[in-house]
Amino acid sequence: MAEPLLEVRDLVKHFPLPHTLLDAALRRRPETVRAVDGVSFTLGRGNTLGLVGESGCGKSTLGRCILRLYDADRGEVRFDGVDLMQVTEGELLPYRRRIQVVFQDPYASLNPRQTVAKTLLEVLDVHRIGSPRERGSRVAQLLTQVGLSPGDGHKYPGEFSGGQRQRVGIARALALEPELLIADEPLSALDVSIQAQILQLLLDLRASLGLTMIFISHDLRVVRYLSDDVAVMYLGKIVERAPTAELFARPQHPYTIALLSAVPEVGGAGREEIPIEGEPPSAVRIPRGCRFHPRCPWKTARCLQESPDLKGILPGHTVACHVAEARLAAGGSPT
Numbered sequence: 001m002a003e004p005l006l007e008v009r010d011l012v013k014h015f016p017l018p019h020t021l022l023d024a025a026l027r028r029r030p031e032t033v034r035a036v037d038g039v040s041f042t043l044g045r046g047n048t049l050g051l052v053g054e055s056g057c058g059k060s061t062l063g064r065c066i067l068r069l070y071d072a073d074r075g076e077v078r079f080d081g082v083d084l085m086q087v088t089e090g091e092l093l094p095y096r097r098r099i100q101v102v103f104q105d106p107y108a109s110l111n112p113r114q115t116v117a118k119t120l121l122e123v124l125d126v127h128r129i130g131s132p133r134e135r136g137s138r139v140a141q142l143l144t145q146v147g148l149s150p151g152d153g154h155k156y157p158g159e160f161s162g163g164q165r166q167r168v169g170i171a172r173a174l175a176l177e178p179e180l181l182i183a184d185e186p187l188s189a190l191d192v193s194i195q196a197q198i199l200q201l202l203l204d205l206r207a208s209l210g211l212t213m214i215f216i217s218h219d220l221r222v223v224r225y226l227s228d229d230v231a232v233m234y235l236g237k238i239v240e241r242a243p244t245a246e247l248f249a250r251p252q253h254p255y256t257i258a259l260l261s262a263v264p265e266v267g268g269a270g271r272e273e274i275p276i277e278g279e280p281p282s283a284v285r286i287p288r289g290c291r292f293h294p295r296c297p298w299k300t301a302r303c304l305q306e307s308p309d310l311k312g313i314l315p316g317h318t319v320a321c322h323v324a325e326a327r328l329a330a331g332g333s334p335t
């Protein structure tokens with residue numbers, strides 16, 4: 001693998017729920033949402049990691065912890081060798097420059113009362129990039145780079161279409177020439193016809209700027225198209241990770257197989273299918289043992305008791321499943 005740009009170790013982020021009357025009556029501490037519950041992975045420079053999993057499994061929270069938009073409870077987020085968790089707020093600015101984000105809904109993250117040029121200028125000002133004069137031409141260059149015209153800088157976010165607004169969101173993320181871009185469902189608020197254009201824009205920029213990317217998406221077809229590796233999250237943990245072609249050809253975790261089964265276009269011919277049943281359980285009451293066991297067709301007595309660790313089973317391929325591991329050890333593949 002390429003030299004790691006990002007190394008996340010045992011990252012945990014829990015959100016305490018408000019104190020309820022029941023908590024008071026039982027004299028217990030308020031319950032917590034275990035949004036990110038021990039996540040570890042590395043990401044090589046210039047690589048793209050696709051991050052998939054059902055709604056509420058912790059993808060955005062993980063992204064926000066890496067961006068230090070949330071302070072994780074514990075763990076390490078080592079970026080270019082420096083643990084960002086140990087960096088004080090005052091020393092974060094250079095890292096905020098090097099790690100940027102594109103959100104699902106750029107409208108929510110753009111100031112509606114400010115022209116787009118002003119928004120972009122502000123970003124350059126905060127980070128003291130170039131002289132004021134250079135900043136003006138950098139804004140024009142950024143708008144052009146994302147397929148808008150320099151004249152669009154005079155417009156307010158509300159005057160753009162959804163696709164154009166996402167282009168502005170991307171321009172803002174690129175203004176600081178980041179090394180790592182976290183794209184959190186950047187296409188899902190857009191019309192299907194526009195999605196392909198924005199996807200192509202991201203791919204072009206990734207190639208020309210050599211970006212390292214975490215691409216969070218529900219759309220397995222897009223993830224397969226643009227990721228070098230895919231990580232599958234379930235209830236706050238990564239349950240499988242593999243190079244993209246390998247993951248789609250030989251998924252090992254029953255949850256991954258279930259996710260792929262739900263999208264016939266990405267299923268391999270003759271591969272085992274698992275229907276995904278039931279609602280995702282709450283991240284407040286995470287089942288004992290393997291957190292997937294209540295929905296798992298393969299579960300054994302061990303799965304009810306013992307949480308499986310993420311283990312390397314094939315080159316570059318890790319999985320957290322007692323049964324998948326046992327099947328492979330027995331020489332069979334579950335798929």
Ligand SMILES: Nc1ncnc2c1ncn2[C@@H]1O[C@H](COP(=O)(O)OP(=O)(O)OP(=O)(O)O)[C@@H](O)[C@H]1O
Binds near residue numbers: 053058059060
């Ligand atoms: N600021 C917050 N305060 C309290 N709970 C939160 C907060 N942010 C997220 N959560 C909870 O943490 C869990 C993970 O949420 P998160 O937004 O990370 O999921 P996600 O995988 O990004 O989902 P989606 O695919 O719907 O975007 C959910 O149960 C969510 O309700």
Ligand SMILES: [Mg+2]
Binds near residue numbers: 059060061184
């Ligand atoms: Mg999300």
